Amino acid sequence: MAITPATLSQTDDGTPYALVYDDVYHSRAGAIAQARHVFLGGNQIPARWANRDSFVIVETGFGLGLNFLTTWATWLAQTDDERCKRLHFVSVEKHPLLKADLIRLLEPYKSELAAHTIAALVEHWPELVEGTHRLEFEQGQVILTLIFGDAETALPQLAARADAIYLDGFSPAKNPDIWSERVCQALARLSGEGTTLATWSVNGALRRRLTACGFELTLTPGFAQKREMLCGRFKERRPHPNPSMTPGHALIIGAGLAGTATAERLAARGWRCTILEANTLACGASGNKAGVIRPQPSADDNLLARLTRAGCFSTLARLERLKISGNPVDWDACGVLHLAKDADQASLMQRTVAQLKAPTELLDWVSKSQASELAGLPVAAGGWWFSLGGWVNPSDYCQQLLKASGATFIENARVSSLAHDAHGWLAHDDKGALLARGDVVVLANATAIPTLAAPFSDALPIRPARGQTTVYAAPPGPAPKTVVCRSGYWTPSIRGESTSGASFIVDDTDLTIRPREHADNLAMLAGxxxxxxxxxxxxxxxxxxxxxxxxxxxxxRLPLVGQVPSRQPAERSSLSRAARARVPGLYVNSGYGARGILLASLCAELLASQIAGEPLPLPKDLVRAIDPMRYAHKKTSIEETHHEN
Ligand SMILES: Cc1cc2nc3c(=O)[nH]c(=O)nc-3n(C[C@H](O)[C@H](O)[C@H](O)COP(=O)(O)OP(=O)(O)OC[C@H]3O[C@@H](n4cnc5c(N)ncnc54)[C@H](O)[C@@H]3O)c2cc1C
Structure with missing residues (x-):
């Protein structure tokens, strides 16, 4: 999980120098001029992005970010008519700079590049942990997807179609891995008709590899003292792995976190959204006063750990963006303590911290006395400390997402059936009256999805898990200063009330408050x-x-996000997994279980990226892990009664 940051030095003329590769970060003749000549010029940027909805650049080696910043500056200098609507820049970096180094090294470029772009990059510079980090700039029109990890393993996990490739990195002699056959093959898989590449390197082995992978190469005049550089064009036609739909009208069913987050993300991509809600906004699982956001680490950094970490970063970024756009959510980054249940769990938790070597802001171990100090009341054990975590008011989160989306919101509109005709999807009520029609439908109606999408419900095995919170006045009741979890959660006093919970009873759909579950919640607090x-x-x-x-x-216990698989099991059995068809225009965003506040932003960004044909914000293995396709041929069951968030 932890990554090794770059260790830096400088050459005599002040050019930044990476000790680990014994090489300079960019041409001594100037990084920005090099970026313009080699990477933008070699890919015919900006001419090629004119009038495009989105344009995708994939880069190997982020370094100081000067190629990105130069590309961004070029985009900024153009009018809306001249540039793409959304510029995606995806870059993979094995040894990212420490924030302090980034600040120092970018300082001299403030006059040459727009100062606000450098300030924004520095401000949003991610925690140095392995994985995909998505950063939004210019009201979400410039999107940087930074993948911290080894290009050889990270690029094959990237789901995207590149329009242009910046092949950068330290010289092939100093860092052969980033120019390897595996990297070239991964880049070819990201390419299709019209994909171009450019690099300053004319290394013979690299040229042979790129040619073998399907690129047609030409040598053109190089930058500064370099006589030549390399430009390439991918020769093969390949179907887009995730073809985009022209932004149209999306019908979203359900106005909880899943529905409102989906609307907000689709609207950011130019979609007009209508949300049909059976009752009122956030009247279902998303209607609590407070819930918790924090990752779920594991010593082996498993799927859930990586997903919840990405969810945590995505939520924190979304909450910040909502605030900037005038839609501030009621939440607080007060930090979250997760106390150990017993001595065995305490040692496992400590081992996990030692093994992951995560930045302490993300995950730390604190003793019982430190935890008591943080919580502001004596607690029973030490545990994990997530200083970035906190509580969020989910119903206010829905409210702000809805506002930010500009979606048409229709309350008291229960969708009883869906139909499809030549023009798209139609949603009807129980009397058969048309409620609305749209180009696509997103099922975000939680536990009601299997009934509404009955023909496809074998791939949508969603069941209800009842959960009851307990809310009391604090003061006079006690409340911690941070969120504290231990087989349940306990919030600080929020406007005079503390929330705790919650029971977790699968297939229990009774919505009445039970004294027994209040007693369980209070016993959990006493613990x-x-x-x-x-x-x-x-x-x-x-x-x-x-x-x-x-x-x-x-x-x-993982979400269900993606296009709905189409066939019944019998028909599917003869088809390969990849060949199984999906229902055109029908998507699902649900199955968040006990982590909807944490995962809604990430899942909505993933679904909107899939619909828009844009680079996905998660590696392929995580996308597959939450794809409804995984249930298209599977039958499993859950039987549980316990305490959860
Ligand atoms: C007690 C409790 C505590 C929790 N604590 C946490 C926590 O601490 N951290 C965390 O991350 N998560 C927590 N969660 C989980 C999180 O709240 C849920 O995962 C999330 O709210 C689910 O959002 P949703 O939009 O999928 O579902 P919902 O919020 O239930 O929204 C579904 C909506 O669809 C509507 N609908 C249903 N059928 C139709 C139809 N046919 N037509 C139109 N509309 C329809 C419903 O009326 C509803 O408004 C908690 C949940 C509970 C219950």
């Missing part, structure tokens, strides 16, 4: 802080409040 137990309200206190919600859960 967090036995000293505070006496000050907690009694479980039969008439002033106790709470809410019951039905979480949409799937057997493997």
């Amino acid at each position: 967090i802080s036995p000293d505070a137990a006496a000050a907690l309200p009694a479980s039969d206190d008439m002033l106790l409040q709470g809410k019951v919600g039905l979480r949409p859960v799937v057997p493997d």
Whole structure:
């Protein structure tokens, strides 16, 4: 999970120099002039991005980010008519710079490049952990997807179609890995008709590899003292792995976190959205007063750990962007403590911290006394400390996402059936009256999805998991200063109330408040802080409040995000997994289970990227792990009653 940052030096003339590769970061004759000549010029940028909805550049080796910043500056200097609507820049970097080094090294470029672009890049520079980090600039029109990791393993995991490739990196002699056959093959897989590449290197072995992978190469005049550079064009026609749809009208069913987040992300890509909601905004599982955002680490950095980490970064970024766009969400980065259940778990948690070597802001171990200090009340054990985490008011999150999306919102509009004709999708109510029509439909109606999408429900095994929160006045009741979790969660006092929870009972759809579950929630709090137990309200206190919600859960506890698989099992069995068809224009975004607040932003960004044919914000293995296709031929069950978020 941890990555090794770049260790830097400088040559006599001040050119930044990477000690690990014993090589300079860019031409001594000037990084920006080199970027313009080699990478933009070699790919005929900006001419090629004119009038495009989106244009995708893939780069090997982010370094100081000067190729990106120069490309961004070029985009900025053009009018809307001259440039693409959305510029995607995807770059893979094995040894990213420490933020302090980035600030120092970019300082001299502030006059040459727009100062605000450097400031924005520095401000949003991600935590140095392995994985895909998506950063948005210029109101989301310039999107940087930074993949921290080894190009040889990260590029084959990238799902994108490149329009242009910047083949950069330290020289093939100093860092052969980034020019390897595997990297060239991965770049070819990201290419299609019209994809171009450019690089300053004319290395013979590299040319042979690129040619073997399908690129037609030409030598053109190089930059500064270099006589030649290399330009390439991909020769083969290949179907786009994720063809884009022209932005149109999306019908979104359900106005919880899944529906409102989807609308906001699709609207950012030029889609007009209509949300059809059976009742009112955030009336379902998304209607609590507060829930928790924090990753779920594991010593082996498994799928869930990587997904929840990406979800955490995505949510934090979305909350910030919503604030900047005038839609501030009620939330607080107060930090989250996750206390160990017992001594065995404590040592596992400590081992996990030691093994992952994550930045301490993301994950740290704190002793019982440190945890008590952070929580502001005596707690029962030490545990993990997520200083970036906090609580979010999910119903306000829905409200702000809805506002930001500009979607048409139709309340009290229960969709009873869906139909498809030559013009798109139609949503009808229980009397058969047309509620709305659209080019695509996104199923975001949680536990009601299997009924509404009955012909396809074998791939959508969503079941309800009842959860009840307990809310009491604090003060007089006790409340921690941070969120504290231990088989449940306990929030600080938020405008005089603390929220805790929650029960987790699969297939229980009763929505009434149960004193028994209040008692369980309060017992969970007493387990967090036995000293505070006496000050907690009694479980039969008439002033106790709470809410019951039905979480949409799937057997493997991962979300369901993507285009809906189309066929029934019998027909599917003879087809290969890849060849199985999906229903045109029908998508699902659900199955968040106990992590909807954490995952809604990421899942919506993924789905919108899929619909728009843009680079995906997650590596392929995570995309596959949450693809509804995984259930197209599988039957499993969940039977659980316990405590969760
Ligand atoms: C008690 C509890 C505590 C939780 N704590 C946390 C936490 O701490 N952290 C975290 O990350 N997550 C937490 N979660 C999980 C999170 O709240 C859910 O995963 C998330 O709210 C699910 O969002 P959704 O939009 O999929 O579903 P919902 O919010 O249920 O939205 C679905 C919407 O679809 C509508 N609908 C249904 N059928 C139709 C139809 N036919 N036509 C039109 N509309 C329809 C419903 O009325 C509803 O508004 C918690 C959940 C619960 C219940």
